[in-house]
Every structure is written in structure tokens, then in C-alpha cells.
Amino acid sequence: MSRAELMVHRSGEQLAEAVAARLVTVLSEAQELRGRASLVLTGGRTGGAVLTALRTTLARDAVDWSAVDFYWGDERFLPSGDEERNETLARANLLDHLPVDPARVYPMAASDGPFGADPDAAAADYARVLAEAAGEGDVPVFDVCLLGVGEEGHTASIFPDSPAVHEHERSVVAVRDCPKPPPTRISLTLRAIRSSAQVWLLTTGAGKAEAVAAAMRDADEVTVPAAGARGRDRTLWIVDSAAAALPDSGPPR
Numbered sequence: 001m002s003r004a005e006l007m008v009h010r011s012g013e014q015l016a017e018a019v020a021a022r023l024v025t026v027l028s029e030a031q032e033l034r035g036r037a038s039l040v041l042t043g044g045r046t047g048g049a050v051l052t053a054l055r056t057t058l059a060r061d062a063v064d065w066s067a068v069d070f071y072w073g074d075e076r077f078l079p080s081g082d083e084e085r086n087e088t089l090a091r092a093n094l095l096d097h098l099p100v101d102p103a104r105v106y107p108m109a110a111s112d113g114p115f116g117a118d119p120d121a122a123a124a125d126y127a128r129v130l131a132e133a134a135g136e137g138d139v140p141v142f143d144v145c146l147l148g149v150g151e152e153g154h155t156a157s158i159f160p161d162s163p164a165v166h167e168h169e170r171s172v173v174a175v176r177d178c179p180k181p182p183p184t185r186i187s188l189t190l191r192a193i194r195s196s197a198q199v200w201l202l203t204t205g206a207g208k209a210e211a212v213a214a215a216m217r218d219a220d221e222v223t224v225p226a227a228g229a230r231g232r233d234r235t236l237w238i239v240d241s242a243a244a245a246l247p248d249s250g251p252p253r
């Protein structure tokens with residue numbers, strides 16, 4: 001697993017633009033090498049801002065969006081189209097504005113979908129989707145996995161000392177009684193996240209500074225799940241100055 005690298009931007013706006021540019025580069029290079037690319041999307045404000053920046057950058061069309069496989073790192077288990085779903089956010093901010101191949105967009109099931117109100121069945125089905133897409137093993141090697149970070153160090157819907165952070169076998173789990181509403185979610189596990197070539201943790205604001213500093217000190221993943229989100233090749237903590245304000249963080253770019 002790669003070590004965490006900290007990249008500090010002066011503002012959330014600069015961060016979003018810089019991550020969008022980095023995504024265009026990494027995805028287009030993956031396509032030059034293999035003819036396709038894969039991207040794991042995240043919820044949250046910072047992640048949502050990056051998707052909007054990606055939509056609006058002129059460089060976006062350097063990527064063949066019809067040859068990108070889109071997955072989610074987690075999802076709120078709500079009815080399809082609910083504004084609180086990460087899928088709804090991603091479609092509004094990005095996917096509905098790009099020539100994506102609908103057959104290559106893999107949302108996690110909604111609570112009014114084929115599995116009804118059973119998040120365990122929905123999680124198991126997503127694990128099947130990942131396994132079918134994987135070359136070796138049961139999870140694809142995602143080119144980039146985008147993640148947000150919570151104040152207490154959660155990432156995706158993996159919270160400190162939760163059943164999800166202690167899950168080492170399954171790739172996707174249902175999450176109940178989530179401290180961050182809504183309470184029921186579906187989430188990749190850290191094992192699945194660590195199948196990624198690159199993991200980019202995106203966060204802004206002073207409220208995240210403790211989590212950033214803890215991760216830079218290699219905190220235990222049970223206590224700070226985001227610290228366990230590592231890529232095979234690179235792990236980037238891409239933050240703004242406010243989130244990097246505590247010791248163990250680097251200077252702004």
C-alpha cells in the first residue's frame with residue numbers, strides 16, 4: 001500500500017479545479033494505455049464540487065467518457081432520484097452532462113429498487129457487480145477512487161469502530177444507524193477501496209483538520225477509517241489550507 005501524500009490548496013475552489021485537471025490527466029492516460037478507465041465517485045460537498053469543476057473544465061473532453069466505468073464508494077439507501085442520494089448528485093453535477101455509456105455507470109441499488117428495503121441484498125448485489133468487473137479477485141483495480149472525509153475520520157460510509165471498518169472479507173456492506181444521516185447506507189469496505197490504483201481523499205474546512213492530521217500521523221484505521229483508505233500506487237490527501245491547519249500538515253501550494 002502507498003503512503004499518504006498531502007496536497008494543500010489555498011481554497012476549496014482551487015482544490016476542485018486542480019482535482020478536475022488531475023482527473024482528466026489520469027483518466028485519459030489510463031485510456032491511452034488500456035482503452036478504458038474506471039472512477040469511483042463519492043458523495044459530500046467537496047466531492048460534489050469536484051464533479052462540477054470536471055463538468056465545466058474545457059480539458060474534460062480529453063477523456064473519452066463513453067469508455068469510463070463509473071462506480072460509487074457509498075450510497076444513501078433511499079428511493080431512486082432522492083436528492084440525498086450520491087447518484088442523484090453525480091448525475092446532476094456531471095454524468096447527465098457527458099456522453100457516458102449508461103451501461104458503464106454502476107449505481108448502488110435504491111431502496112425502491114429490485115431489492116426493496118433490504119440493504120444487505122443491495123450490498124451483496126453490488127459486490128456481484130464488482131466481482132463480474134474484476135479481472136483477478138473480486139474487486140476491479142479502479143484507476144481512481146474519490147473519497148470524502150468526515151470530521152471524526154470516516155470515509156465513504158465507514159465510521160470509527162463500526163461493523164464496516166471491522167469487515168475484512170466482504171467488498172460491500174450495508175450500514176445501519178449511520179452517525180451521519182441518512183442512517184441506512186451501502187458502502188465499499190476498506191478492502192475494496194484498497195483495490196484502487198489511486199485513492200484521493202478530498203476534504204476542506206477547519207472541521208476536518210483533526211482527521212487530516214491524524215491520518216498524516218498514520219492513525220489506526222479502526223479509530224480513523226480514512227487513514228486506512230490507501231491506493232496500491234498513490235494515496236493523495238487533497239485538502240484546503242483550513243483542513244491542513246494542524247501540525248503534521250504541509251504548506252499551501
Ligand SMILES: O=C(O)[C@H](O)[C@@H](O)[C@H](O)[C@H](O)COP(=O)(O)O
Nearest residue numbers: 043044045046148149150155156
Ligand atoms: O455519502 C456521504 O455522505 C459521503 O460519501 C461521505 O463519506 C462524505 O464524503 C463525507 O461525510 C464528507 O462530506 P463533506 O465533504 O460534505 O464534508
